[in-house]
Amino acid sequence: MSVIEMRQIKREYRMDTKKSKRKQSEAVIVRALRGLDFSAEEGEFVSVMGPSGSGKSTLMNILGCLDKPTSGTYMLDGVETSTSSANTFAYIRNRKIGFVFQSFNLLSRTTALENVELPLFYRQKDKNDGKQRINLSRKEKAIAALREVGLENRMDHFPSQLSGGQQQRVAIARAMVNDPAFILADEPTGNLDTGMTLEIMGLFQQLNDMGKTIIMVTHEPELAAYTKRIITLRDGNLVSDCPVTERGNALSDLAKWKKDHLLLAEDI
Ligand code: ADP
Numbered sequence: 001m002s003v004i005e006m007r008q009i010k011r012e013y014r015m016d017t018k019k020s021k022r023k024q025s026e027a028v029i030v031r032a033l034r035g036l037d038f039s040a041e042e043g044e045f046v047s048v049m050g051p052s053g054s055g056k057s058t059l060m061n062i063l064g065c066l067d068k069p070t071s072g073t074y075m076l077d078g079v080e081t082s083t084s085s086a087n088t089f090a091y092i093r094n095r096k097i098g099f100v101f102q103s104f105n106l107l108s109r110t111t112a113l114e115n116v117e118l119p120l121f122y123r124q125k126d127k128n129d130g131k132q133r134i135n136l137s138r139k140e141k142a143i144a145a146l147r148e149v150g151l152e153n154r155m156d157h158f159p160s161q162l163s164g165g166q167q168q169r170v171a172i173a174r175a176m177v178n179d180p181a182f183i184l185a186d187e188p189t190g191n192l193d194t195g196m197t198l199e200i201m202g203l204f205q206q207l208n209d210m211g212k213t214i215i216m217v218t219h220e221p222e223l224a225a226y227t228k229r230i231i232t233l234r235d236g237n238l239v240s241d242c243p244v245t246e247r248g249n250a251l252s253d254l255a256k257w258k259k260d261h262l263l264l265a266e267d268i
Helices: 056-063 086-096 112-126 131-148 164-176 194-209 250-267
Strands: 002-017 026-041 045-049 071-076 097-101 182-186 214-217 229-234 237-243
Touching: 002 056, 026 056, 026 237, 045 056, 045 194, 056 182, 056 214, 086 097, 097 164, 112 131, 112 164, 131 164, 164 182, 164 194, 182 194, 194 214, 194 250
Parallel strands: 045 214, 045 229, 097 182, 182 214
Antiparallel strands: 002 026, 002 071, 229 237
16 A cells, blocks of 8 residues: 555645735735645655755645645545545644654753653543553653664753754654654755764665655755655656666765775874
8 A cells, every 4th residue: 555645736825916005916826736646655765856946845745744735635544634624634744744854853951762752742642541551651662763763872862962963863763753654854964964964864774674664855866866766846746756776875875984084084
């Protein structure tokens, strides 16, 4: 079964413009997505590329159930989202999607462990399980997610005590803790240097090898080369959808980069 199945997705923004006091306002329709078909199966790792204004953010908002299309259908993990009620829509967003942002979006006065536990508090509201059992499993789940991203030794650190790459790891653990249908990453390495970028791309590759489905927006072809499939948008249309034939290995590129970096440092 497809995790994501979008058919003929259109998103139009209506903008009212009033040129002068006397004139009546005129509506301008911006067609941000013009009938897009896109599906992804479990275990895929897809890059979303395209120039500025091509519709990537609009697509991400719809994929992330932050916005609904003007027309078209979007089936997420077997559930049709476009006709769902506001409550169901929010439930799907909280439970089925793990968000990773460029700016990490961690709570600063909260430890790594508590940040990762956070989505499980929201989850508790939808369920009537016994409180004690939930408290126990909530912590265990958060610890397991931090272990998966290699941060079990940093659980009690606050974000300010972690490097950018480590903060993004915490954010990835938080995205995974609910075992979502897919991870939606919006330029996840945009704020990181080369070494940390390779580290995060390596982590995504490892998680994908373990079966996680990942959709990532990126401007950089070198990063898209670490994924398995690239879709490209232009003027609100999906203009290409290609498998990555020569896939890079981010962790071996990281090892090479570290070696070169060390040599450079020794030269100085
Ligand atoms: P990208 O993320 O690729 O830069 P966007 O999805 O942000 O592209 O935008 C696609 C098109 O839709 C652009 O022409 C943009 O100006 C327009 N657009 C995006 N959001 C809105 C909005 N809230 N109101 C009106 N127009 C919008």
